[in-house]
Amino acid sequence: MSEPLYHPLSIANLTVEGNIFLAPLAGYTDVPFRTLAKEGGADLTFTEMVSVEGLSREGEKTLHLLERSPLETVWAVQLFLYSTSSLRQALDLLLPYGPSMIDINCGCPVPKVTKTGAGSAMMKNPALITEAVRIIKDHTGLPVSVKLRIGWDQESRNYLAFSQAALDGGSDMLTLHARTRSQGYAPFAEWATLKTLKQYTTDHHYAVPIFGSGDLFEPIDAKRMLTECGIDGVMFARGAIGNPLIFNQAKALLAGQEYSVPTRSELRALIIRHLDLMIAHYGEESACKAMRKHSAAYLKGIAKSSSIKQQLVQAVTREHYLDALNGLVDL
Numbered sequence: 001m002s003e004p005l006y007h008p009l010s011i012a013n014l015t016v017e018g019n020i021f022l023a024p025l026a027g028y029t030d031v032p033f034r035t036l037a038k039e040g041g042a043d044l045t046f047t048e049m050v051s052v053e054g055l056s057r058e059g060e061k062t063l064h065l066l067e068r069s070p071l072e073t074v075w076a077v078q079l080f081l082y083s084t085s086s087l088r089q090a091l092d093l094l095l096p097y098g099p100s101m102i103d104i105n106c107g108c109p110v111p112k113v114t115k116t117g118a119g120s121a122m123m124k125n126p127a128l129i130t131e132a133v134r135i136i137k138d139h140t141g142l143p144v145s146v147k148l149r150i151g152w153d154q155e156s157r158n159y160l161a162f163s164q165a166a167l168d169g170g171s172d173m174l175t176l177h178a179r180t181r182s183q184g185y186a187p188f189a190e191w192a193t194l195k196t197l198k199q200y201t202t203d204h205h206y207a208v209p210i211f212g213s214g215d216l217f218e219p220i221d222a223k224r225m226l227t228e229c230g231i232d233g234v235m236f237a238r239g240a241i242g243n244p245l246i247f248n249q250a251k252a253l254l255a256g257q258e259y260s261v262p263t264r265s266e267l268r269a270l271i272i273r274h275l276d277l278m279i280a281h282y283g284e285e286s287a288c289k290a291m292r293k294h295s296a297a298y299l300k301g302i303a304k305s306s307s308i309k310q311q312l313v314q315a316v317t318r319e320h321y322l323d324a325l326n327g328l329v330d331l
């Protein structure tokens with residue numbers, strides 16, 4: 001009998017309860033958001049991308065990214081780097097935070113990052129990924145995963161060769177964001193490449209989980225990707241912004257059940273919970289500002305919410321949020 005689409009899995013010596021993960025999202029997957037994602041059923045969560053250089057300099061902002069939610073009994077830290085010169089030093093500073101796994105970002109398309117040779121520019125330098133994976137594994141003994149794209153651009157779609165370079169270093173898991181760097185985040189992710197990568201690792205007898213990312217916006221998309229691509233798991237990214245319940249919704253679907261969508265009053269409670277987690281983490285002033293993009297995402301597509309949205313754009317205190325959200329009642 002074939003394995004069910006939703007299943008536990010091992011990443012080297014790490015056992016994870018299921019195969020529906022929260023992707024790393026810079027500017028979003030902070031402690032409050034990851035707490036909600038855990039409550040919403042994410043089996044593994046990733047920090048935002050953390051600079052190896054910043055870490056080795058013990059930058060305050062960088063260290064702040066390494067805080068963990070109490071719900072994260074297993075969690076992954078994502079690093080980005082362009083050289084291995086300060087990697088060991090950075091790892092020594094990282095280890096006391098107790099990550100369960102370390103992921104290397106080879107997908108970020110932001111010029112500030114790629115001009116240094118980090119993020120998706122790593123895909124032009126396969127020797128560096130082999131070396132980085134090897135060093136992290138030797139130095140920490142932790143499982144290491146690599147998150148890559150199809151390639152730098154259409155002329156260099158080297159995801160198979162680059163995956164091989166990561167595997168040569170001992171990578172324990174691969175996540176393919178099925179777009180090139182030059183495709184950015186535009187529709188449509190090329191899911192066929194996920195199937196090809198899975199076939200490649202199977203043919204070469206690598207027993208490492210292959211995860212897919214790209215255009216997972218609805219719970220049903222997880223089922224479609226798992227079914228169509230034959231991969232081991234999926235990572236929700238933008239689909240989790242404004243819906244951190246998407247993990248349990250996808251799991252319900254995979255179990256053949258209907259999933260519930262929050263009522264307006266449940267959505268109101270969820271937004272307030274998010275705000276309160278943000279206030280506990282950042283303080284009221286910063287939290288109220290940072291919460292605006294999340295509120296907009298929660299209210300996207302919600303009928304008769306335009307005046308609430310208008311009020312929230314100007315909200316600077318918890319009280320303002322509560323006042324604005326009073327309008328979010330069951331119709």
Ligand SMILES: Cc1cc2nc3c(=O)[nH]c(=O)nc-3n(C[C@H](O)[C@H](O)[C@H](O)COP(=O)(O)O)c2cc1C
Pocket residue numbers: 023024025026027028048049078105106107108147177185189213214215216217236237238239
């Ligand atoms: C705002 C934003 C921030 C992101 N930050 C990261 C990051 O820090 N590390 C990373 O590997 N990918 C990052 N990504 C890429 C996502 O993890 C994911 O691979 C991508 O959004 C494709 O999935 P989707 O189409 O389902 O959103 C980011 C994407 C977005 C939209």
